[in-house]
Structures are given as C-alpha cells and as structure tokens.
Amino acid sequence: QEPTPEQTNPKPVQEFYVLASTHAAMSSGMFSGRGFKLTRRWYTWCLNATSYKYRTYDGSCNNVRNLGAAITAVPTLLKSEYADGMDSPRQYGEDGLPLPSARLVSTSVFPSAIELTNRTHMVMQWGQWVIHDLSAIPISTGANGTIKCCGPKGQPPPFINNRNCFPIEIPIHDRISKGRCMEFVRSLAATSRMGFTLKPRQQINIITSFIDASQIYGSGTIQTNGLRYGGYLLKTGLHGALPKAETQNCITRPNTTDYCQLAGDTRVNEQPALGVIHTFWVREHNRISQQLRVLKGNSSEEEIFQITRKIIAALQQIINYNEYLPIILGKDAHTWNLVSKVGRTAYNPALDPSVFNEFSTAAFRFGHSTIPDVLSFSDKAVKMRFLLHRPAECLNNCEGLMAGLAGLVGKKKKKALKKVDRNFVKEVTRFLFEAQASPGHKLDLAALNIQRGRDHGLAPYIKYRTFCGLPPVKGFDDEEALGPNVRDLALVYRSIADIDLFVGLLYEPVKGDASVGPTLKCLLGIQFFNLKFGDRFFFDTTDETLGFNDEQLASLRNMTLSKVMCHNSDLRELQLDVFTLPSKQNPTYTCQQLRSESIDLTLFA
Numbered sequence: 001q002e003p004t005p006e007q008t009n010p011k012p013v014q015e016f017y018v019l020a021s022t023h024a025a026m027s028s029g030m031f032s033g034r035g036f037k038l039t040r041r042w043y044t045w046c047l048n049a050t051s052y053k054y055r056t057y058d059g060s061c062n063n064v065r066n067l068g069a070a071i072t073a074v075p076t077l078l079k080s081e082y083a084d085g086m087d088s089p090r091q092y093g094e095d096g097l098p099l100p101s102a103r104l105v106s107t108s109v110f111p112s113a114i115e116l117t118n119r120t121h122m123v124m125q126w127g128q129w130v131i132h133d134l135s136a137i138p139i140s141t142g143a144n145g146t147i148k149c150c151g152p153k154g155q156p157p158p159f160i161n162n163r164n165c166f167p168i169e170i171p172i173h174d175r176i177s178k179g180r181c182m183e184f185v186r187s188l189a190a191t192s193r194m195g196f197t198l199k200p201r202q203q204i205n206i207i208t209s210f211i212d213a214s215q216i217y218g219s220g221t222i223q224t225n226g227l228r229y230g231g232y233l234l235k236t237g238l239h240g241a242l243p244k245a246e247t248q249n250c251i252t253r254p255n256t257t258d259y260c261q262l263a264g265d266t267r268v269n270e271q272p273a274l275g276v277i278h279t280f281w282v283r284e285h286n287r288i289s290q291q292l293r294v295l296k297g298n299s300s301e302e303e304i305f306q307i308t309r310k311i312i313a314a315l316q317q318i319i320n321y322n323e324y325l326p327i328i329l330g331k332d333a334h335t336w337n338l339v340s341k342v343g344r345t346a347y348n349p350a351l352d353p354s355v356f357n358e359f360s361t362a363a364f365r366f367g368h369s370t371i372p373d374v375l376s377f378s379d380k381a382v383k384m385r386f387l388l389h390r391p392a393e394c395l396n397n398c399e400g401l402m403a404g405l406a407g408l409v410g411k412k413k414k415k416a417l418k419k420v421d422r423n424f425v426k427e428v429t430r431f432l433f434e435a436q437a438s439p440g441h442k443l444d445l446a447a448l449n450i451q452r453g454r455d456h457g458l459a460p461y462i463k464y465r466t467f468c469g470l471p472p473v474k475g476f477d478d479e480e481a482l483g484p485n486v487r488d489l490a491l492v493y494r495s496i497a498d499i500d501l502f503v504g505l506l507y508e509p510v511k512g513d514a515s516v517g518p519t520l521k522c523l524l525g526i527q528f529f530n531l532k533f534g535d536r537f538f539f540d541t542t543d544e545t546l547g548f549n550d551e552q553l554a555s556l557r558n559m560t561l562s563k564v565m566c567h568n569s570d571l572r573e574l575q576l577d578v579f580t581l582p583s584k585q586n587p588t589y590t591c592q593q594l595r596s597e598s599i600d601l602t603l604f605a
C-alpha cells in the first residue's frame with residue numbers, strides 16, 4: 001500500500017526562501033570546512049515553471065514553490081525537538097539529565113562484527129553516489145575558515161568558545177584520540193529574510209534534492225560552467241580521469257602526479273571508489289554527447305549538452321529505482337510504485353520533493369554500516385583508513401577498483417557486501433580521518449551521525465515508529481521491535497524514549513526480502529516516493545515534452561549500471577546486475593555483448 005498523504009507531505013517549511021552562493025563557496029570542499037558563504041538572493045516563487053524545457057542547474061522552477069532547489073532550508077517530517085524548543089541541540093533525556101555521549105553510545109551499541117551478503121560493494125558505492133545527488137548540508141564556519149572546537153591536545157573547550165561548537169565527549173579510557181574531545185561543528189543555521197536564524201532552527205541543503213545528476217553537473221550555473229569543456233563535453237584529465245580541482249584540499253602523495261579531483265559534488269575525493277563512479281559517469285556523458293554530435297548535425301552544441309544531461313539524469317533514476325531500490329526495500333519497492341519499468345509517472349504537484357532532515361541526517365546514513373574494511377583492486381586489497389580523502393588509487397587504477405566493486409577480484413570473503421546492521425567497521429568508527437591538519441585526532445562516523453541528529457534536533461526514534469504505523473517499543477527487552485541485542489541499548493540509554501533515531505533504525509531486525517528494518521524502510525520509501533512523484537521532470541513522466549517518447553523510454557530502460565561500466569572502462573566482462581555477485585541466476589557476459597545491448601542513440605537524433 002502507498003504511503004498516506006500525511007506521510008508524504010513533510011511539515012511545510014516555515015518560510016520559504018532560497019539563498020545564493022558565491023562561486024568560491026560552491027567549489028570549496030565540504031570537508032575543508034571552508035567557504036560556505038551564503039547570501040540571500042530571492043524569495044519569489046517560480047511563476048513561469050512550465051516554460052522550461054530542461055531542468056535548471058539549481059533545481060529551481062521544477063515546481064512553483066521552488067521546493068527541492070539548491071540552497072534551501074531542509075524540512076523535517078516530525079516537529080524538531082531542540083533542548084530549548086528553538087535552537088540548541090537535543091541533549092537531555094526524558095528524565096531531564098544529559099543524554100549519553102554520542103561516542104559512548106557508538107562504542108557501546110555498535111560492535112564491529114562483519115556478516116556478509118551475496119551483494120557487491122557497488123550497493124554501498126551507489127548509496128554514497130546517490131546521496132551526493134540528494135543532500136549536502138554545510139557546517140558553520142568562522143570568519144577565518146574552519147572552527148576548532150577542541151584544544152590542540154584534545155582538551156575540551158574551557159569555556160563556550162563558539163556557539164556553533166558541539167564537540168563530542170570522549171569517555172575516559174577510550175583511546176580513539178588524545179584527550180577527551182572529538183571535533184564537531186554544528187550545521188549552518190538557515191536564516192530568515194531579515195538575516196535572523198529561523199526558529200525553530202533549520203539546516204540548509206546546498207545541492208538539488210532531485211535525482212538530476214547534480215553530482216556530475218553541479219547545482220548552479222557558475223559551478224556547471226566550471227565543469228564544462230566548451231560545447232557539449234565535460235572536462236576531463238589525462239586518460240579520461242576527472243579534471244583537477246582548484247582547491248587542493250585532499251591528501252596527495254609527495255613527488256607523484258596525484259591531484260584532488262573536480263566534480264559536480266565537492267565530496268568526490270572522500271574515498272577512491274567514489275571517485276571511480278564519478279569518473280565513469282563523466283566518460284558516459286562525453287561518450288553519448290560525442291555520438292549525438294555526429295547524429296544530430298543540425299543541433300547546437302548547447303542543445304547536445306542538454307539532451308545528454310537529460311539522458312544521464314534519466315539513467316540515474318532508472319538505475320536507482322529499478323536496480324538499487326528493489327535490493328534495499330525488497331518487494332515494497334514494487335508495492336509502493338517506486339519501480340518504474342513500465343508505464344509512466346504522473347507528476348503530483350502537491351508533494352514536496354525536498355530531501356527531509358530525517359532522511360539525510362539519520363535514515364540514509366544506514367549505508368555507513370555497509371562500508372567495508374578494505375577495498376579490493378585487481379592486484380591488492382587496501383584498508384579503508386588508508387584511502388580516506390586520497391584520490392590516488394582512483395587516478396591510477398580506476399579499472400582495478402571497478403572490478404573490485406563488482407566483486408570480480410579479491411578473496412571471496414573480501415568482495416561481498418557487509419549487511420546493514422548495528423555493526424560498523426573500525427575503519428570508520430576508530431580510524432576516520434579528520435582534516436590532515438590534526439594528526440592524532442580521529443573521528444567516529446557513527447558518533448558523528450548520532451551527534452548530527454542531536455545538532456539538527458531530530459525527534460527520538462520511537463516517534464518515527466509510531467509515525468510509520470508500527471507497534472510501540474515495549475521496553476529494553478522488546479526483541480520483536482529492536483532485535484536480539486536490544487538489551488545492549490540499556491547500557492547507555494535510561495529510557496527507550498531517548499534512543500537516537502540513527503541507533504533505533506539500525507537495531508530493528510530486517511524482515512522479508514528487504515535489506516533494512518521496517519521504520520528505516522518507511523522513511524526511505526517516503527523520500528524516494530516524493531522524489532519520484534514530486535519531480536516534474538521524472539524520466540518517465542506522462543508529459544512527453546519534458547520526458548521521452550515511447551521508443552526512447554524503452555531504450556533508456558534497457559540500460560543497466562553494468563552496461564555503463566562496460567562502455568567506459570577496459571573491463572572485459574561483467575555480471576548484468578553489478579549489485580549482486582555473479583552466479584547462475586546472475587550470469588557474467590562479455591563487455592562487448594553488454595555494450596551491444598545498450599541505449600540506441602539514433603532514437604534521440
């Protein structure tokens with residue numbers, strides 16, 4: 001059954017507004033912590049939405065209210081629960097005493113055991129790829145860049161040094177870092193027309209919420225122009241690698257040709273497998289646009305660029321809805337009408353397509369539990385901690401890593417995907433890098449997720465269970481609701497009403513053929529429902545002038561991620577479904593075969 005209208009309509013944003021950014025702001029790194037200087041631009045609705053033939057770069061004018069456009073406030077599904085009702089992080093339990101430290105919660109309730117599935121690392125990688133199309137919430141910065149919340153030896157601040165600091169307390173005897181303070185800066189607060197912080201506080205999404213390939217093309221005209229190579233092509237580096245970024249804020253090896261990569265999303269250098277997927281999509285754009293150039297002699301270069309961009313955005317949606325979501329949501333991907341293999345999608349202008357806070361700050365971070373401890377290349381396996389913020393392996397060995405993602409190389413044990421569960425590899429809970437500027441200070445991704453939820457004032461887990469129509473949790477022994485390890489939650493939480501959303505979602509046992517528990521499935525379902533039916537440009541829209549004709553649509557739907565990979569690498573063979581390990585049911589084909597059954601570009605000429 002489909003989600004109810006109340007579920008699909010997040011609470012309206014208090015006051016709608018859009019902020020513009022400077023070029024420097026958009027091109028600076030999310031992880032450099034510098035530069036998001038946001039200035040207000042306009043508040044108007046889009047009155048000529050129907051006059052657009054292609055998507056705008058910043059997602060504006062997809063709907064009259066400009067919902068889902070870049071640099072807009074992030075809505076919440078349920079009322080936020082700030083400690084003071086308005087602005088300060090959720091930090092007290094039901095009994096009025098402080099909540100347990102996010103780091104203590106992480107070490108107490110998230111062990112590091114690994115259970116494997118028959119899926120490939122591409123499931124993890126597609127997740128990170130798609131979230132980088134959907135949401136990027138910047139943190140606050142000071143007048144001269146990064147805010148530091150902990151002292152150089154990890155001492156907690158002696159006084160409140162910055163009102164946007166919300167460092168995580170490291171328990172005694174916890175050896176993660178020197179001292180007892182883990183860096184954490186609050187997300188940037190959205191401001192009103194007059195420049196005052198919105199009450200209750202809201203965060204800002206600086207990229208377009210729509211699945212529109214904004215991680216390839218950027219989320220604004222200036223950014224897109226910086227990625228284009230004149231006419232119809234996207235810029236590339238040597239041998240079809242990504243081009244070099246202006247700001248070199250990743251980790252490169254001295255005396256090598258390494259560089260930090262430039263892409264439509266600034267987080268591209270976060271780990272090399274992410275760089276790989278960026279790389280083959282830029283190549284796919286250039287491959288398609290070059291062919292269309294030949295086929296469409298009369299079209300302008302701009303027209304070729306836009307048609308290619310439209311095809312690439314359609315492919316993102318096709319792969320996400322038809323290949324990826326059925327793996328995550330199981331058969332409900334079908335019952336909720338998310339799978340789009342036949343028919344057309346009728347646009348519903350009443351829906352808000354914005355990525356909501358609970359999705360980006362808790363639900364979709366479920367993927368962090370699937371991060372592997374090593375990445376496999378054709379000739380080696382490297383621990384994740386040595387790959388963070390280092391693009392080198394992608395620049396030098398993209399193909400080897402592609403084979404690794406598809407599970408074609410490496411020891412059998414290493415190539416299968418880790419289950420979505422309460423376990424996290426130590427690579428991210430113990431050895432996550434902070435900026436190279438602070439050696440010896442490690443971060444814990446699970447703790448950051450919990451703290452971020454509190455920073456954003458997310459309501460606790462049990463409220464979402466009720467919201468999703470599931471029976472209430474009966475207590476710290478309710479295995480039906482929270483799985484066989486439910487008692488571990490009582491090690492840190494004093495009341496079930498205090499359980500952080502991110503934690504509760506990952507404790508729920510998986511049911512049926514989905515990869516995630518029921519509340520998580522509900523939140524993911526609502527978001528992808530809104531992103532399908534609330535996107536006026538959804539690839540199979542009933543409006544053929546915005547979308548495609550029947551033949552084009554059929555040809556596009558014939559594409560798979562495996563075919564895109566084969567087209568843009570020197571891989572020799574691949575299984576048709578790259579999200580699943582090769583088997584009798586998922587046979588391997590030669591890339592030559594896969595390429596021959598792909599999209600027919602003459603239909604677009």
Ligand code: HEM
Nearest residue numbers: 124127128131135136137271360364365367368371448452
């Ligand atoms: C090696 C892989 C990955 C690393 C190192 C990584 C690291 C991070 C870091 C450091 C943050 C910011 C945390 C904070 O301060 O709040 C973040 C945010 C996030 N991550 Fe990951 N991540 C990885 C993969 C994934 C995957 C596979 C998914 C989902 C399937 C995912 C989903 C998210 C989401 C939804 C956010 C919030 C984005 C926003 O709205 O700004 N990540 N990640």
Ligand SMILES: [Ca+2]
Nearest residue numbers: 133208210214
């Ligand atoms: Ca987008």
